Amino acid sequence: xxxxxxxxxxxxxxxxxxxxxxxxxxxxxxxxxxxxxxxxxxxxxxxxxxxxxxxxxxxxxxxxxxxxxxxxxxxxxxxxxxxxxxxxxxxxxxxxxxxxxxxxxxxxxxxxxxxxxxxxxxxxxxxxxxxxxxxxxxxxxxxxxxxxxxxxxxxxxxxxxxxxxxxxxxxxxxxxxxxxxxxxxxxxxxxxxxxxxxxxxxxx
Amino acid sequence: xxxxxxxxxxxxxxxxxxxxxxxxxxxxxxxxxxxxxxxxxxxxxxxxxxxxxxxxxxxxxxxxxxxxxxxxxxxxxxxxxxxxxxxxxxxxxxxxxxxxxxxxxxxxxxxxxxxxxxxxxxxxxxxxxxxxxxxxxxxxxxxxxxxxxxxxxxxxxxxxxxxxxxxxxxxxxxxxxxxxxxxxxxxxxxxxxxxxxxxxxxxx
Amino acid sequence: xxxxxxxxxxxxxxxxxxxxxxxxxxxxxxxxxxxxxxxxxxxxxxxxxxxxxxxxxxxxxxxxxxxxxxxxxxxxxxxxxxxxxxxxxxxxxxxxxxxxxxxxxxxxxxxxxxxxxxxxxxxxxxxxxxxxxxxxxxxxxxxxxxxxxxxxxxxxxxxxxxxxxxxxxxxxxxxxxxxxxxxxxxxxxxxxxxxxxxxxxxxx
Amino acid sequence: xxxxxxxxxxxxxxxxxxxxxxxxxxxxxxxxxxxxxxxxxxxxxxxxxxxxxxxxxxxxxxxxxxxxxxxxxxxxxxxxxxxxxxxxxxxxxxxxxxxxxxxxxxxxxxxxxxxxxxxxxxxxxxxxxxxxxxxxxxxxxxxxxxxxxxxxxxxxxxxxxxxxxxxxxxxxxxxxxxxxxxxxxxxxxxxxxxxxxxxxxxxx
Numbered sequence: 114x115x116x117x118x119x120x121x122x123x124x125x126x127x128x129x130x131x132x133x134x135x136x137x138x139x140x141x142x143x144x145x146x147x148x149x150x151x152x153x154x155x156x157x158x159x160x161x162x163x164x165x166x167x168x169x170x171x172x173x174x175x176x177x178x179x180x181x182x183x184x185x186x187x188x189x190x191x192x193x194x195x196x197x198x199x200x201x202x203x204x205x206x207x208x209x210x211x212x213x214x215x216x217x218x219x220x221x222x223x224x225x226x227x228x229x230x231x232x233x234x235x236x237x238x239x240x241x242x243x244x245x246x247x248x249x250x251x252x253x254x255x256x257x258x259x260x261x262x263x264x265x266x267x268x269x270x271x272x273x274x275x276x277x278x279x280x281x282x283x284x285x286x287x288x289x290x291x292x293x294x295x296x297x298x299x300x301x302x303x304x305x306x307x308x309x310x311x312x313x314x315x316x317x
Numbered sequence: 318x319x320x321x322x323x324x325x326x327x328x329x330x331x332x333x334x335x336x337x338x339x340x341x342x343x344x345x346x347x348x349x350x351x352x353x354x355x356x357x358x359x360x361x362x363x364x365x366x367x368x369x370x371x372x373x374x375x376x377x378x379x380x381x382x383x384x385x386x387x388x389x390x391x392x393x394x395x396x397x398x399x400x401x402x403x404x405x406x407x408x409x410x411x412x413x414x415x416x417x418x419x420x421x422x423x424x425x426x427x428x429x430x431x432x433x434x435x436x437x438x439x440x441x442x443x444x445x446x447x448x449x450x451x452x453x454x455x456x457x458x459x460x461x462x463x464x465x466x467x468x469x470x471x472x473x474x475x476x477x478x479x480x481x482x483x484x485x486x487x488x489x490x491x492x493x494x495x496x497x498x499x500x501x502x503x504x505x506x507x508x509x510x511x512x513x514x515x516x517x518x519x520x521x
Numbered sequence: 522x523x524x525x526x527x528x529x530x531x532x533x534x535x536x537x538x539x540x541x542x543x544x545x546x547x548x549x550x551x552x553x554x555x556x557x558x559x560x561x562x563x564x565x566x567x568x569x570x571x572x573x574x575x576x577x578x579x580x581x582x583x584x585x586x587x588x589x590x591x592x593x594x595x596x597x598x599x600x601x602x603x604x605x606x607x608x609x610x611x612x613x614x615x616x617x618x619x620x621x622x623x624x625x626x627x628x629x630x631x632x633x634x635x636x637x638x639x640x641x642x643x644x645x646x647x648x649x650x651x652x653x654x655x656x657x658x659x660x661x662x663x664x665x666x667x668x669x670x671x672x673x674x675x676x677x678x679x680x681x682x683x684x685x686x687x688x689x690x691x692x693x694x695x696x697x698x699x700x701x702x703x704x705x706x707x708x709x710x711x712x713x714x715x716x717x718x719x720x721x722x723x724x725x
Numbered sequence: 726x727x728x729x730x731x732x733x734x735x736x737x738x739x740x741x742x743x744x745x746x747x748x749x750x751x752x753x754x755x756x757x758x759x760x761x762x763x764x765x766x767x768x769x770x771x772x773x774x775x776x777x778x779x780x781x782x783x784x785x786x787x788x789x790x791x792x793x794x795x796x797x798x799x800x801x802x803x804x805x806x807x808x809x810x811x812x813x814x815x816x817x818x819x820x821x822x823x824x825x826x827x828x829x830x831x832x833x834x835x836x837x838x839x840x841x842x843x844x845x846x847x848x849x850x851x852x853x854x855x856x857x858x859x860x861x862x863x864x865x866x867x868x869x870x871x872x873x874x875x876x877x878x879x880x881x882x883x884x885x886x887x888x889x890x891x892x893x894x895x896x897x898x899x900x901x902x903x904x905x906x907x908x909x910x911x912x913x914x915x916x917x918x919x920x921x922x923x924x925x926x927x928x929x
Contacts, residue, residue, distance in 0.1 A: 115787050116775050120768045126761075128749050137740045140816055142769060143776050143785045149735075150773045154766040156732045157754060161762045163728050164755050173755045175727050204752055206505040213510040215517050257520055262499045292498030292519025295466045296512040299500050301410040306417040308500040313419050315496025315519055316461055319583050320571050324564045330557075332545050341536045344612055346565060347572050347581045353534075354569045358562040360528045361550060365558050367524050368551050377551045379523050408548055614913040621918040623925050665928055670907045700906030700927025703874045704920040707908050709818040714825040716908040721827050723904025723927055724869055 169246065171222040171239060173204055187211070187220060194218040196254040200243065200273060202226055202266075206259065218257075221246060226260065227269040238269075240276050247280055256281065258290045373450065375426040375443060377408055391415070391424060398422040400458040404447065404477060406430055406470075410463065422461075425450060430464065431473040442473075444480050451484055460485065462494045577654065579630040579647060581612055595619070595628060602626040604662040608651065608681060610634055610674075614667065626665075629654060634668065635677040646677075648684050655688055664689065666698045781858065783834040783851060785816055799823070799832060806830040808866040812855065812885060814838055814878075818871065830869075833858060838872065839881040850881075852888050859892055868893065870902045 114122070117139050124135035142150055164173050167185035174185035187193055197218030201207050207220050223238045247253065258273055260266035270290055281288055293311035295304070304312075318326075321343050328339035346354055368377050371389035378389035391397055401422030405411050411424050427442045451457060462477055464470035474494055485492055497515035499508070508516075522530075525547050532543035550558055572581050575593035582593035595601055605626030609615050615628050631646045655661060666681055668674035678698055689696055701719035703712070712720075726734070729751050736747035754762055776785050779797035786797035799805055809830030813819050819832050835850045859865060870885055872878035882902055893900055905923035907916070916924075 116768065116771050117787065120765075120772055123761075123765050123768060128753050129746060134741060137817070139772065140785075141740050142772055143816070147773050149738075150769050153732075153735050154769050156728065156735060157762050157766050159728050160732055160751070160754055161759045173752070175729065201505065203506075204755070205749070209506050209508060210513055213508075213513045215510065215514040257517070259505060259516075261504045262501050289520040291516040292496065292521060294496030294498035294500065294515070294519065296498065296500040296503050296515075297466050297509050300465045301405065301463060302407075302413050304413060304417075305501050306419065309414055309417045310419040311498070311500075312463075312495040313461070315498065315521070316493040317496060317519070320564065320568050321583065324561075324568055327557075327561050327564060332549050333542060338537060341613070343568070344581070345536050346568055347612070351569045353531075354565050357528075357531050358565055360524065360531060361558050361562050363524050364528055364547070364550055365555050377548075379525065408551070409545065609913065611914075617914050617916060618921055621916075621921045623918065623922040665925070667913060667924075669912045670909050697928040699924040700904065700929060702904030702906035702908065702923070702927065704906065704908040704911050704923075705874050705917050708873045709813065709871060710815075710821050712821060712825075713909050714827065717822055717825045718827040719906070719908075720871075720903040721869070723906065723929070724901040725904060725927070 170207075170220045171224065171242065172207055172220065192217075195250065195252040197257060198247075198250065198253055198255070199257045199259050201259050202261070202269070210259070219250075223269070223273070226265040227272045229264060229268045240273070243273075244277070244280060247277065247284065247286070253284065253286050255287045255289060258288065260290075262293060374411075374424045375428065375446065376411055376424065396421075399454065399456040401461060402451070402454065402457055402459070403461045403463050405463050406465070406473070414463070423454075427473070427477070430469040431476045433468060433472045444477070447477075448480070448484060451481065451488065451490070457488065457490050459491045459493060462492065464494075466497060578615075578628045579632065579650065580615055580628065600625075603658065603660040605665060606655070606658065606661055606663070607665045607667050609667050610669070610677070618667070627658075631677070631681070634673040635680045637672060637676045648681070651681075652685070652688055655685065655692065655694070661692065661694050663695045663697060666696065668699075670701060782819075782832045783836065783854065784819055784832065804829075807862065807864040809869060810859070810862065810865055810867070811869040811871050813871050814873070814881070822871070831862075835881070835885070838877040839884045841876060841880045852885070855885075856889070856892060859889065859896065859898070865896065865898050867899045867901060870900065872902075874905060 117136075120139045120142075121132070121135045124130055124138045125132060127135070130138070163175050165176050165183075166173055167188055168183040169188040170185060172185050172187070176182070177186075182189060194217050198221055199210070199216060199218060200221050200223055201210070202223055202225060204222060207222060210216050210220075221239075221243055223240075223243065225238050227238055247256070256277065258270050260269050274288055277288060280286075292315055293308070294315045295301075295308065295312045299308065301309075321340075324343045324346075325336070325339045328334055328342045329336060331339070334342075367379050369380050369387075370377055371392055372387040373392040374389060376389050376391070380386070381390075386393060398421050402425055403414070403420060403422060404425050404427055405414070406427055406429060408426060411426060414420050414424075425443075425447055427444075427447065429442050431442055451460070460481065462474050464473050478492055481492060484490075496519055497512070498519045499505075499512065499516045503512065505513075525544075528547045528550075529540070529543045532538055532546045533540060535543070538546070571583050573584050573591075574581055575596055576591040577596040578593060580593050580595070584590070585594075590597060602625050605624075606629055607618070607624060607626060608629050608631055609618070610631055610633060612630060615630060618624050618628075629647075629651055631648075631651065633646050635646055655664070664685065666678050668677050682696055685696060688694075700723055701716070702723045703709075703716065703720045707716065709717075729748075732751045732754075733744070733747045736742055736750045737744060739747070742750075775787050777788050777795075778785055779800055780795040781800040782797060784797050784799070788794070789798075794801060806829050809828075810833055811822070811828060811830060812833050812835055813822070814835055814837060816834060819834060822828050822832075833851075833855055835852075835855065837850050839850055859868070868889065870882050872881050886900055889900060892898075904927055905920070906927045907913075907920065907924045911920065913921075
């Protein structure tokens, strides 16, 4: 394998990138001046150096150069509402909700969804880390499960509820899930039965 | 204009059909045996003869050959729950909800959405017919507004609420709207702010 | 099956129309005034009455009300170049070439492509009708095979060449096929090997 | 701008990559282990170090570590047919043709297409470099212009022909262009006039 093929293989691992586009990336880099390539590499190295995983929510965040901190700016911020904790699948879900400015509580990144047919679930998602975190959070009043609406998302919702049930009863923490119903752009004519059922049940 | 062009023009009015496909329909009919064409025309004539509009919900329905009835089988059915009335935009919305078997009350077809910038709204949607119907419905306890989630759908929701406000207060009828939130297939990462906001507000 | 379901089934046979759109057509017709439906049906009946198949080229054409003719206006036109005959798969191919105004000879509609694995080919395409036509055409100098570039199109090209070989040798008629190469919009970067090979072979 | 935003900006310059996917790349890199990132950066640096531009055809190629060469392996190969020279727009066109194994002559990369409305063309494409190369190529018998079929591609074809006319007449070099006609997958029904015209003209 020559350098072009090797780099194509690496780019093929990028999300949503196939063979053809991976190769286009390589040719693109060939044509770009060396400064662009150097800049890209420096930024990638910096990313790996400057970014670390929050010990509290497991989110990736940029280290503050002045402060040595093991927690991200959301977990560290005293203004963050410590009474609610939203459990999401992955970093990009957190970023999307954060950007929407509709939620001001804490987060926890589960690190994946729980496959419906799987025995060794614990090894895949951070359920014991979540349980430990809940034990530490004395002010916590509500846990919001925020998973995508899909068979796997629903299964993860049920799984997490079960795993947290005893702990939450003991600590008097309510568990809720994001509301289901019609979302922006939904047309009644083309809605599936589950969505109609939820929309009707959750009417207000 | 020859017959091919004339028929192409007619088919271009069909929902979702452009020039090219309209012409393909004409060639398709040319190639089909005359019995198919005759059958198609007979069914279209029958449709116009056998179908009538319900005097109660304004839905199109197939006339019962034995009974002379001015109301559809939903409105005529004594098992239909008369305490709830769902207001929908169009026939296909009603059919979709009916097919989902999640709702067993009555319906009313408004006949369209209310454009955001428009003065002469009343002439476009059946608001006075709806008011008259509500006055007749003595058992009615709740009106469910079921419009698509879009600026026009939201505007129609508000408009209908205003128009029915006094009447519903007088008759002690509750007005609700279908629940908003995450719908099947929604991924948190790609959700818009409104959907996230509704999902959070309507969590349970 | 009620009238709505029956008509949906009929519309599902239309080219490119699935269950959902077929049903939308039925609802569309329900809402349209009776005059539109009547007009549609009259035009469909007229189409079947006014259109006939040309005895020469097997194309469908609109009968001239004054003249009783068994041949279409292309075959009947004395200005049509009788020295060239283009063999196409179907009516819409002929219409597309006619519209482009790049060809002024005669046509013959084969009525389909020859599947690669099939024994009883003759029953599917008009090969004997084509042979008979060629025998009648005394001025014919060239036959142009004009099939789509696909495995089936190529196979049909070969099949027709074989079937016409002896006859064309005897009548001194040349057989050619449409040129292969780069077509409008082709990008070299994304071209397949066959297209590049043909483009190189047919360079000029 | 933080490191995530900076890197997103860099990835947005990658061909075909928008804001959303650029950000997904950054998160992807965050999650990947540091070895992957290091490997990627090393390969990018190597690419810029190991790749050089051929002095003859202006193609980018991987330098042979043992031999110090200023020409690529196609130009340096004695088995390459020196009597034909194919002019292409860009590296990826050359790679596509090379991969198809239908051409075994030399190449020249023009470095772009000539915009239809532009005065200062010479500065954009390597026309003087091409002229110099032709003067050096004593065995050259034919130049093949291989540009995409588009208004700009056609204009470039004409422009290059003009610029090479005198030189080629003097050196008795033939200029040809890739053949135009039906390409793989072309359906006659949906073909444009130019393609039909070329297909008819180039029939054989």
